[in-house]
Amino acid sequence: QFSSNEDDVLDVSSATNSIHEAISQESWYQQTLSVVVVGASGDLAKRKTYPSLLKLFEENLLPTDSIIYGYARSCKSHEEFRRHLLPHLKKTGTNEIIVKDFLSKCYYHSGKTYGDKSAYADMIGDGLVPFEESTKNTVSNRLFYLAVPPDVFGESGVVIKTHGMSTTGWTRVVIEKPFGRDLESCDALLQTLSENFEEHHLYRIDHYLGKEIVQNMLMFRFSNSFWEPIWNSDTIESVVITFKEPFGTDGRGGYFDKYGIIRDILQNHLLQVATLFAMEPPKNEDADAIRDAKVEVLKNMEILSLQDCLLGQYDGYSDDPTITNKDTNCPTYAAIRCKINTPRWTGVPFILQAGKAMDEKVCDIQVRFKPAKSFPSMRRSSKNFFENAPAEMVMRLQPDPCIFLNLNIKSPGLSTMPTRGNMVMRYEDMPNLSNPDAYTRLLLDVIRGKQGSFVRDDELRFSWQIFTPLLHDIDDTKVRPLPYRYGSSGPANREAWMAEMTKSVL
Numbered sequence: 001q002f003s004s005n006e007d008d009v010l011d012v013s014s015a016t017n018s019i020h021e022a023i024s025q026e027s028w029y030q031q032t033l034s035v036v037v038v039g040a041s042g043d044l045a046k047r048k049t050y051p052s053l054l055k056l057f058e059e060n061l062l063p064t065d066s067i068i069y070g071y072a073r074s075c076k077s078h079e080e081f082r083r084h085l086l087p088h089l090k091k092t093g094t095n096e097i098i099v100k101d102f103l104s105k106c107y108y109h110s111g112k113t114y115g116d117k118s119a120y121a122d123m124i125g126d127g128l129v130p131f132e133e134s135t136k137n138t139v140s141n142r143l144f145y146l147a148v149p150p151d152v153f154g155e156s157g158v159v160i161k162t163h164g165m166s167t168t169g170w171t172r173v174v175i176e177k178p179f180g181r182d183l184e185s186c187d188a189l190l191q192t193l194s195e196n197f198e199e200h201h202l203y204r205i206d207h208y209l210g211k212e213i214v215q216n217m218l219m220f221r222f223s224n225s226f227w228e229p230i231w232n233s234d235t236i237e238s239v240v241i242t243f244k245e246p247f248g249t250d251g252r253g254g255y256f257d258k259y260g261i262i263r264d265i266l267q268n269h270l271l272q273v274a275t276l277f278a279m280e281p282p283k284n285e286d287a288d289a290i291r292d293a294k295v296e297v298l299k300n301m302e303i304l305s306l307q308d309c310l311l312g313q314y315d316g317y318s319d320d321p322t323i324t325n326k327d328t329n330c331p332t333y334a335a336i337r338c339k340i341n342t343p344r345w346t347g348v349p350f351i352l353q354a355g356k357a358m359d360e361k362v363c364d365i366q367v368r369f370k371p372a373k374s375f376p377s378m379r380r381s382s383k384n385f386f387e388n389a390p391a392e393m394v395m396r397l398q399p400d401p402c403i404f405l406n407l408n409i410k411s412p413g414l415s416t417m418p419t420r421g422n423m424v425m426r427y428e429d430m431p432n433l434s435n436p437d438a439y440t441r442l443l444l445d446v447i448r449g450k451q452g453s454f455v456r457d458d459e460l461r462f463s464w465q466i467f468t469p470l471l472h473d474i475d476d477t478k479v480r481p482l483p484y485r486y487g488s489s490g491p492a493n494r495e496a497w498m499a500e501m502t503k504s505v506l
């Protein structure tokens with residue numbers, strides 16, 4: 001193990017203390033904060049947004065003068081809404097008194113639509129403004145979190161602009177994925193939002209950018225000098241980024257059938273992970289320098305077509321009552337091969353694969369190294385061994401974040417034959433580790449004004465440019481995804497496809 005000795009590892013608790021100390025000195029921490037969760041009656045709000053806000057509250061990472069309004073069309077009183085949230089907040093394991101204190105800061109307001117001006121005027125005029133004026137602070141900041149389907153991002157943006165902007169502090173708008181269905185719809189959304197906001201107002205969230213292993217990518221790559229000389233096509237044969245979930249649409253079939261696994265996971269979460277893995281060192285650590293480096297990767301990625309892709313659909317998918325088109329060709333599994341034509345990566349296939357209703361919950365990056373060329377005393381049997389089992393590194397995002405190397409070593413003892421050995425770094429082995437949910441980290445970044453882990457408009461356009469022709473082909477040609485059994489590892493020919501596609505693409 002890299003870190004089996006407790007004395008060797010970073011004192012995680014002191015790092016956490018110093019972050020709290022730094023935050024308590026930041027100006028926003030002494031100012032008033034109003035949060036509005038738009039779509040508060042929905043799935044994301046109850047499972048992620050509110051539990052993350054609770055975590056920040058519990059950790060004293062929200063200003064003392066904070067208020068949280070939920071907005072949606074469903075009609076509920078403040079109390080009904082608090083009762084609706086309670087079981088989800090309890091699941092976090094937070095002390096009941098803290099949950100109660102947190103809920104006393106939560107209010108709810110309903111309107112006819114997400115563009116309902118008079119409902120917004122009432123919520124702001126009767127709820128936010130009196131609270132903001134009641135605090136002693138001269139500055140009040142506002143954060144709007146759009147936890148609604150993309151069809152209503154536009155109208156929500158318009159009404160926030162006309163009725164919701166803070167007049168004394170900042171206003172920030174968090175926008176969920178998927179940001180459109182293709183390049184055209186993405187452009188239309190970008191246009192509507194840019195008519196109302198500047199880029200510094202907008203935080204396009206991709207929660208994979210908040211996962212520990214992903215947040216660690218720059219530090220891991222660029223602060224250990226030995227990686228840079230080998231992090232390229234000289235040494236790396238292929239990179240496979242995998243997402244698997246052991247459940248199907250789980251009541252979200254109505255949404256899922258309109259989008260499919262490529263728009264749900266590959267075009268955003270996995271592509272974002274790939275760009276951080278593949279990018280050149282950024283000029284500095286500024287949000288824009290990091291995003292400039294990611295954009296360079298996307299600019300050099302080849303546009304995808306059906307030939308680069310394997311599609312699957314699990315048996316029984318269309319039995320979900322929320323899916324109306326029973327003949328749907330919506331893929332629930334997809335693997336695609338991407339090519340990045342930069343000097344660093346030419347010839348190295350990047351495979352992104354994602355599936356619902358599969359055999360396990362996992363997300364990882366598997367880096368396969370080229371077989372060693374010059375091992376002098378390699379006998380025939382050893383040569384085959386090395387070719388069939390090249391060294392690899394796995395960066396596992398979930399379920400248990402860790403990084404491990406599978407290496408070739410001599411069999412221990414008298415034998416000189418090769419075998420495999422592991423070097424593992426597990427986060428759970430670190431003492432006093434606090435590993436907050438991705439949404440908690442990213443919400444804190446929004447409040448602190450750190451945009452580096454959010455998706456910039458040009459990044460988004462390039463990512464849709466890469467995927468749109470493939471997505472249109474799937475929609476237009478009505479290509480049938482291959483069937484696979486619920487709970488299996490995907491379509492029958494998945495392994496053969498992988499073996500073919502992970503070969504060098506020179």
Ligand code: NDP
Pocket residue numbers: 039040041042043044045072073074114146147148149150151152176177178255
């Ligand atoms: P929901 O389907 O639960 O929608 C949220 C709320 O929006 C609903 O409670 C409903 O509230 C309102 N709503 C639903 N459909 C429509 C519609 N067609 N027109 C207008 N209002 C509607 O979505 P989620 O909470 O699951 O997701 C919200 C956003 O977050 C989406 O963009 C989604 O893609 C994204 N997301 C979701 C994740 C998840 O795990 N759920 C994960 C990552 C991203 P009411 O009827 O009360 O107005």
Ligand code: BG6
Pocket residue numbers: 207245264
């Ligand atoms: C969301 C997708 O963005 O990510 C869901 O819409 C998926 O379909 C979820 O289940 C997975 O997130 P996580 O953090 O549980 O891996």
